[in-house]
Amino acid sequence: MANKLDEDNHIVCYVFVDNSNLWIAGQKSQALKDADTDPRYRVDHGKFLDTVINGRDLAKAFLYSSKPPPNDSVWIRSRKRNFEVKLFDRSMVTGKEKAIEPAMACDITASYYQHQVNSSEEAVFIVVTGKLDLKHTIDTLLQQGAQFELWSWERAMAREFKQLANKDPHFEAHLLDNIKDSFSYTAFMNTRQCNLIKPDCSIVFRDLPGDKSYLYELAHTMQRLMRLFYVTSIPSSRGKQDLVFEFTKTKPELILTLLKRMDLEYEACDYPTYITSKRPSNEFKIELTNRFESHVTDELNDDFYQNLEPFLLSQSTDESSEPLTSDTIVPEDDCWLTVIHKNMDKIEFLRRQKKIPCKWKEHCISGASCRNHHSEQENELFQRHPKFNFRFWKTRMCSNTNSHHKTGTCIFAHGPEDSWCLICHIYGHLTSECKLKRVDN
Numbered sequence: 228m229a230n231k232l233d234e235d236n237h238i239v240c241y242v243f244v245d246n247s248n249l250w251i252a253g254q255k256s257q258a259l260k261d262a263d264t265d266p267r268y269r270v271d272h273g274k275f276l277d278t279v280i281n282g283r284d285l286a287k288a289f290l291y292s293s294k295p296p297p298n299d300s301v302w303i304r305s306r307k308r309n310f311e312v313k314l315f316d317r318s319m320v321t322g323k324e325k326a327i328e329p330a331m332a333c334d335i336t337a338s339y340y341q342h343q344v345n346s347s348e349e350a351v352f353i354v355v356t357g358k359l360d361l362k363h364t365i366d367t368l369l370q371q372g373a374q375f376e377l378w379s380w381e382r383a384m385a386r387e388f389k390q391l392a393n394k395d396p397h398f399e400a401h402l403l404d405n406i407k408d409s410f411s412y413t414a415f416m417n418t419r420q421c422n423l424i425k426p427d428c429s430i431v432f433r434d435l436p437g438d439k440s441y442l443y444e445l446a447h448t449m450q451r452l453m454r455l456f457y458v459t460s461i462p463s464s465r466g467k468q469d470l471v472f473e474f475t476k477t478k479p480e481l482i483l484t485l486l487k488r489m490d491l492e493y494e495a496c497d498y499p500t501y502i503t504s505k506r507p508s509n510e511f512k513i514e515l516t517n518r519f520e521s522h523v524t525d526e527l528n529d530d531f532y533q534n535l536e537p538f539l540l541s542q543s544t545d546e547s548s549e550p551l552t553s554d555t556i557v558p559e560d561d562c563w564l565t566v567i568h569k570n571m572d573k574i575e576f577l578r579r580q581k582k583i584p585c586k587w588k589e590h591c592i593s594g595a596s597c598r599n600h601h602s603e604q605e606n607e608l609f610q611r612h613p614k615f616n617f618r619f620w621k622t623r624m625c626s627n628t629n630s631h632h633k634t635g636t637c638i639f640a641h642g643p644e645d646s647w648c649l650i651c652h653i654y655g656h657l658t659s660e661c662k663l664k665r666v667d668n
Contacts, residue, residue, distance in 0.1 A: 237284075237348050237349065238283050238284065238348070238349050238350065238351055239283065239284045239285070239286040239342075239346070239348050239349075239350050239351075240279075240280045240283050240284065240285050240286060240350070240351055240352075240353055241286050241287050241288075241335075241338045241339075241342070241350060241351075241352045241353065242276060242279065242280065242285070242287070242288040242289065242353045242355070243288075243289050243291070243331050243334060243335055243352070243353070243354045243355065243356075244272075244275075244288070244289065244290045244291065244310075244355040245291055245292075245327060245328075245331065245355055245356040245358070246290055246291060246292035247292065247293075247324060247327070248355060248356045248357050248358070248379060248380070248383055249270060249275070249355055249403070250268070250270050252357065252379070252380045252382070252383040253268050253270065253380060253403070253407070253411060254266060254268045255380075255382065255383070256380040256381070256382055256383070256403075256404065257413075259453045259454055259455050260452075260453040260454060261453075261454050261455055261474075261475075261476040261477050262455045262475075262476060265413070265455065266455075267413045267414045267415060267455075267457075268411060268413060268414075269411060269412050269413070269414050270410060270411050271410050271411070271412070272290065272304070272305045272308055272310060272410075273304075273305075273307075273308035274409060274410040275409075275410035275411075276288055276308060276309065276310070278406050278409045278410050279353050279355070279376075279378060279406075280353070283351075285309060286338075286342070286350065287311065287338060288309050288310045288311065289310070289311050289312075289313060289331070289334055290305050290310040290311070290312045290313065291313050291315070291327045291330060291331055292312070292313075292314055292315075292324075292327070293314065293315055293316070293317045293324045293327075294314045294315065294316055294317070313330060315327055315330070328356075328358060328360035328361060331354070331356070331361060332360075332361055332363075332364040335352060335354065335361070335364055335365075335368070336364060336367075336368065338352070339352065339368055339371070339373050349374075350373075350374070351374045351375070351376055352368070352373060352374065352375050352376070353375075353376045353377075353378065354375060354376070354377050354378070355377075355378045355379065355403075356377070356379060357379030357380065357383035357384040357385055357388070358385065359385040359387060359388075362385070362387055362388070362391075365377075365391075365398070366391075369395055369397055369398060372397075373397070374397045374398075375397065375398045375399070376399045376400075376401065377392075377398070377399070377400045377401070378401050378402075378403055379400075379402070379403060380402070380403045380404060381402050381403075381404050384400065384402070386651070386652055388400050389650060389651035389652070389653075389663050390651050390652075390653050392651070392662050392663050393648075393651055393653070393655070393656065393661065393662050393663070399662075400662075400663050401663075402663070413446075413450070415442075415443070415446040415456075415457065415458045416457065416458055416459075416460075417457040417458060417459040417473065424459060424471055424473060424498065425473060426498040426499055426502070427479075427498075428473060428474050428475065428477070428478070428479060429471050429472065429473045429474070429479065429497070429498040430471075430472050430474070430479050430482055430483060430486075430495045430496065430497055430498065431469055431470065431471050431472075431495060431496055431497075431498055431501040432445065432469065432470045432472070432493045432494075432495050433463070433469050433493075433496070433501065433504075434463055434467050434469065435467060435468050435469070435470055435493060436466075436467060436468070437462075437466045437467055437468045442458065442460060442468075442470060445470060445493070446458055448489075448491065449472060451489070452482065452485055454474055454476070454477045454482070455474065455475050455476060455477075456472045456473060456474045456475070457472075457473045457475070458470055458471070458472055458473075459471040459473065469501070471498065471501075472495075479497045479498070480497075482495075483495060483496075483497065577598060580598050580599060581598065581599065581600055582600055583599050583600060584599060584600045584601075585597055585599035585600060585601055586599075588601070588602075588605060589604075589605050589608055589617060589620055590617055590618055590620050590647065590652075591605075591617055592616060592617060592618045594609045594613070594615075594617055595609040595610065595613070608620075608636065611636055612638060615638055618649075619638075619649075620638060620647060621638070621639065621640040621645050621646060621647040621654075622640070622646075622647050622648075622649055622657065622658060623639050623640065623657070624639060624640050624641075624646070624657070625637055625639030625640060625641050626639075627639075640657070643655060643656060648660075648661045650663050651663055
């Protein structure tokens, strides 16, 4: 991670961390195929602080978050890692965080002017957030000559910050996705207080070496499945262990099918098969039925069912009613009545949505099928190129040198002025020239 300010050895850093952006948005950035967030995601605040200051001197570091439970030790560890922790109550109405962004804005402004008065060293203000609430504060201090570094997850960073990074040389925007391995980790182990395993959603790797390195190596390999799971280690014979992988939202049959396509050294089985192999069949039995027994037992004789029959059959109380025969059956054409029902609420919703302009304009991935409003010029482009993915409109330079070439309807760019960036979503440069780049790990 290289910054333009690293060349000066006398730079001091002021760090302001919005913990919800660092941790909660981090969980969302690690979304899996069967879960929108990864609750196993963990952050080492000390390593994170060392990573973002990158060898420079630390003046102050602030950590902002909502109040945790009384027994939470995260903030105690954070204070030991040079953080000044500021906790705020959540809203009693909505339950959401409040007062964090105003507190950060005040501390950033106060730190800047205090440094201007008390020190002659150059300072950089490192802000960890992606919310647009702080942009006015940052813009104001940039006009005063302050230098900022903003860190955020790619999916949580506001579009305006991405654009500002390509316009103002005193403002840098960085993606936490590029450095996540240096300060975060995944807690695979099952932390339930009661040592229970759900047999209907678990698979087992048997007789693995007892070293923990095998556990973490296999867990990281299973991460390739992009499914949420927890690991429980069961001691086995001769210093070995059995690893139980409990998948919370995916059936074991699918997991075992996917594992067959992976070249793994160890074989897995479902949990019932594992239990059966561990215990004799006459000592252990798994019942996959209702745990409550039926009220009707084999001791009841035929007389009981005969007495019960009048109550099971449909008896008519109308003496004038006749038995239903084939002559009294209504013709099939008169049995069914087709009713056409319109969901007026949905129709009204779609009608209103069609009046809202699409924020992506000519870069809309839905094209002509978009439910939002598009201009006539945009609709003409969608009709001219019906099979083109307009997300990539004007993202590559055109190689056609014909002077009669129509540049307005061409899907390629013909200069910096109509080049579109896929990262910061503005015209003026291509994605390869953007200052805000993501490093693929």
